[in-house]
Amino acid sequence: MLTNISGFPEFLPKEQIAFNKVIEKIKEQFELYGFIPLDTPAVERVATLLAKGNDSEIYGLHRLAGDEGAKEKALALRFDLTVPLARYVAQHYGQITFPYRRYHIAPVWRGERPQAGRYRQFYQCDIDVVSVGELPLIYDAETLSIIYNVFKAIGVERFIIKINNRFLLTGMIKSFGVLESSVDLVMRTIDKAEKISKDALDNELRNYGISQINTEVLSGLIAKRLTNKEWIEYLESIGSNEEFFKGVEELKKVMKFLKDFGVQDQYIQIDPTLARGLNYYTGTVSETRLVDFPELGSVCGGGRYENLVGSFSNKRFPGVGFSIGVSRLIPKLIEFGVIHANQETTATVLVSVQDPALVPFYIKIAKTFRIKGVNTEIYLSKASLAVQMKYADKKGFKFIIIANQLELEKQQIILKRLSDGKQTLVTINQAIEIIKGA
Amino acid sequence: MLTNISGFPEFLPKEQIAFNKVIEKIKEQFELYGFIPLDTPAVERVATLLAKGNDSEIYGLHRLAGDEGAKEKALALRFDLTVPLARYVAQHYGQITFPYRRYHIAPVWRGERPQAGRYRQFYQCDIDVVSVGELPLIYDAETLSIIYNVFKAIGVERFIIKINNRFLLTGMIKSFGVLESSVDLVMRTIDKAEKISKDALDNELRNYGISQINTEVLSGLIAKRLTNKEWIEYLESIGSNEEFFKGVEELKKVMKFLKDFGVQDQYIQIDPTLARGLNYYTGTVSETRLVDFPELGSVCGGGRYENLVGSFSNKRFPGVGFSIGVSRLIPKLIEFGVIHANQETTATVLVSVQDPALVPFYIKIAKTFRIKGVNTEIYLSKASLAVQMKYADKKGFKFIIIANQLELEKQQIILKRLSDGKQTLVTINQAIEIIKGA
Missing domain, CATH: 3.40.50.800 (Anticodon-binding domain)
Known part of the structure; x- marks a missing residue:
């Protein structure tokens, strides 16, 4: 009874003060670009949450007092901040000015197994730009440039923003003769390529009907180490279909815009095999890793989605957004002295x-x-x-x-x-x- | 599916920006006095929550995915910020410097019936000072003076801080020959005196064995309109027991300290019948009401507790604290133009x-x-x-x-x-x- 629950971390005063300072800096950066705060309730309808995914780790709510329990089973805690954004935009679109630039810094909850040592409550810092009808590609670069500036502002200097465009990847996979229904599965395979052997990868790819020559192309893509300039040249040189070239073209434009926004090239790494989850994203996708803390994995991810609200509305709301996972990141930065946690008071x-x-x-x-x-x-x-x-x-x-x-x-x-x-x-x-x- | 759930309010952009600005000001005031942030997880063990109350409106958690459900039934959402503070202090007291001055601004959840039109998620802004062993009475006045300054800082000018000391009230009730076990029930009756007729009140009081003369004293207390100075003189003049006089003495001291802290007398109203909930508080109790918005009821309440952690520890942790309920307050202030909500951007x-x-x-x-x-x-x-x-x-x-x-x-x-x-x-x-x- 005397401990907080595993997976629901809390800080001692010094760490909490340091954590809040970082959150404050992130918020300051978001507002420097005119993003406005959103704070939806922690609770959504189960139906809303399930419409956007099939997360078996959602926490449902019930009332402790017996007979009311069942009635509340339609309510659950949000597992991310994107589903609430989608519901909010669909619900209030008549009262929101578009392009809608919102940030949301708040906890989310996932019913992970405690023994896995993963967090069951953690904070996300999201920015998204959502429009009605069309949203120019330059917003992909603007939001990414903000992420870049956020990491600099909180004192992280050595990070790599991996970037890709899903049209490129899906186009290529389709050009290999993979069935439309298997494209996602192939992407999932490519996504885990880092963790399996080349042979295992080639085998899996062949199982989806990809010829030996094409598996070589794909595993070649994974192994290749090129500069961003070389990647663009290489991608333009390999023949594929229209979808692929659309992806390359978008990637090229985003890279050019990133330069306009002052993002230095050495922080960006084109990775044509980056898939970033499934189904959800359409064009630009991106993940950020810290050079000095590879064990953290991706600390920021996101991308472009054709239609945020999907099943919630018959209007089209394209958007682009990124999410920084701060609950693991900040304690690590404190642990390694990147961020100092030496004050147990807010007073001078x-x-x-x-x-x-x-x-x-x-x-x-x-x-x-x-x-x-x-x-x-x-x-x-x-x-x-x-x-x-x-x-x-x-x-x-x-x-x-x-x-x-x-x-x-x-x-x-x-x-x-x-x-x-x-x-x-x-x-x-x-x-x-x-x-x-x- | 397209709406947020009743009782779980959310704001449109302009209101959210205004709301956040007020929260920012409250936080700024708390930190001006050296209070430090605390942010415990939203989720506590059911056992922890029930140890401090018997709230039948607690939201328990279960996993949507079937068989894991039962395992999670030991978890629930917090219904206030005091129970988590008590658990936190008991758990981490070896790593906290006392007197521990913390603030906590965060949502809490209560499974109210939706049709009652009450919030099921709302924000509280709490400050508490907690010590080990002894905590001088001057902290009661300091924390109250901060609440006073917070209301001024957010632009509320017309408010009344009602103040009392529970020793005074319990002492008097006991002196009337009421059984120890009925003292709380009598307090509950006095607490609702505003809402019932004098006859009904007198009847109820007599049912607890209070004599006609004494019910007259009590209902006289409720009806009396005195200045703070007159109240102290009057209370000192009426004979009662030691507990009563201890209460009067403490109240007198807190009033003197409030003056030292620059709190103007016209904002303070001694109310010897203010009981402020049950069981929990011991000495000082207080409630704040807005003169222009009586329909909001008490927008800030709190007081002194002999031992915060109670059943969680065998050490004694006296404390004093107050909680501002902002989820109803701020929208009202926006509605009436006390706070302006006219920007849909954070950019200039x-x-x-x-x-x-x-x-x-x-x-x-x-x-x-x-x-x-x-x-x-x-x-x-x-x-x-x-x-x-x-x-x-x-x-x-x-x-x-x-x-x-x-x-x-x-x-x-x-x-x-x-x-x-x-x-x-x-x-x-x-x-x-x-x-x-x-």
Whole structure:
């Protein structure tokens, strides 16, 4: 009873403060590009959730109190933020201005088996641009460029954004004579190519009726290491069908737009075998991996979908979006010192209480600090100055204020900087200047 | 399938942006006082939730996929943020620095009957100070003063903080010869006194064995309209038991501390009959009502508890805390114009696209703006300038940038202010100055 449940992680204060700072930075980046917040309820109708997938790991709701239980079985927790977006757009499209640029930072829930050590609640940071009718390809590049800037902004320097276009892949597979109904299965095979041997891969591909020559082309694609420029040239050189060339053309355009958006080429890696899940995406697909933490796998994924709302509406809502999985990412960045988690307080200053009779004066000092925007705590529990110092050190305050009758009579306070223990006798206004300049 | 579920409200973009701004202000106030964020998972063990209450409206979880269902029945959604705090403190107390000052802004879930028109998901903004062993009474006043400052900060001027001390009330009830086991029931009766007639009240009180003279004292207390000073004098004048006087003494001290914290007396209203729920609270209790929106009832409540963690630990963790219910409050403030919801964008500037060939230049302009911290969107869909203007107007941008080959050759852009349509031909840097000064 005394522990949180496995798979439902929570942070200690220092980590929580660091986590929130990163989320704040991500939000700031999203808003810098004019994305607007969305916050749908955690709960959707089961029918809504199942319309967009067949996730057997959805958490349904029931009321603990007996007989009402059944009635609530039509409700469940969302497993991603895209289905709620689809439902929201379909429901409110008359009251939304398009192109609709929304971000959504919130937890999602998946009924994973606890023993697998996977999270059952985790945060996603999503951005999507959704339009009615048409959505130009340049938005694929814009959203990707925001993801690029987000990683830079949170202090991650070594990452690779893999990019592909599904038309290219599906076009090629179809050109190999694979049945329409098997295209997804072949893609699934290619998706796991990293994890199986070349022989096993070739065997599987042949089972779908792909000739030896063509399996060689495919496994060649997987093994090839080319620069982005070389990939485009190579892809343009190999003959295939119209769908394939549409994919290559779109990929080329997105690469050009990415350059316009200032995304440096060494962060981008064309990968013609990247499939990114199934069914859902149509054109551009992308995954981001951190060079120094390959064990995290893809920390950001997404792409273009022809019609977001699908079965929910008869209007066409094309969109493009990406999702950053922060619940694994941020703790890793903290663990490796990319992000510092060394403050157990949101305040800069601790006003110590030397003389309980002077508390009204300490409160006034704190008030003056706060008016100037300096986050300030007063130590109101009974404790010696030594204990208060220790508290300030432990929690990571930058300054502590010490004052007794003598100082206050002269309208002065002692400002102690905790990094080096330096003490200065100053007026309250001087203290604020020093604190704000620190 | 096309609607969100009743009782699980969601906002349109303008309202969501306004809602988030208020939440941001509340968070800012909490941090100004050095409160630190906590974010426990939405899910707790059923046993943990039931240990602190007997809420028949708890949502339990099960997996949609059949046979795993039963295993998950030990999990449920939290119905408040206090139980998770209690569990968190009991679990992690060795790694938390006390006094622990945490805030928690997050949704909670209650399985209300939909037809009652009550929310089944709503946000709470909680602050609590929790200590080990002792927690001085001054924290009751400090946390209340923060609530006071929060309401001022979000633009609510006309509110009343009702305050009482439960020792006072329980002491008096006991002094009337009521059985220990009936004290809570009598409090519950007094709690609903507003809604029933004086005769009905007197009858109920007499049923608990309270004499006619004493029911007169109690219903007199309910009817009395005194100033805070008069209340203290009156309460001190009426003889009762030790528990009663302890309550009066604490109330008096908290009132004095509130003055030290700069809380103006006219916002505070002593109400000796305020009971604030049952069992949970011990000393100080408080409820806040908005003068202009009495229909909202209490928008903030809380108080002091002798031991937060109760059955979870054998250590004693006294605490004091308050919870603001924002899900009903903020929409009401928007509806009545206390809070403005007139922007459908987080960006200040829209860079229009006049000539698709110039997009790389528009991107550069936007980039320069963003580096200076100006939230900027580029209109990347194909549309006439008139359509782009309309979009900017509708979403509430403050400025729109217009530039074609001619202007860009001279390193100039047209900056149009949307409030009055004023256009100026300026350099990018001049534009940034004007935008930031606006």
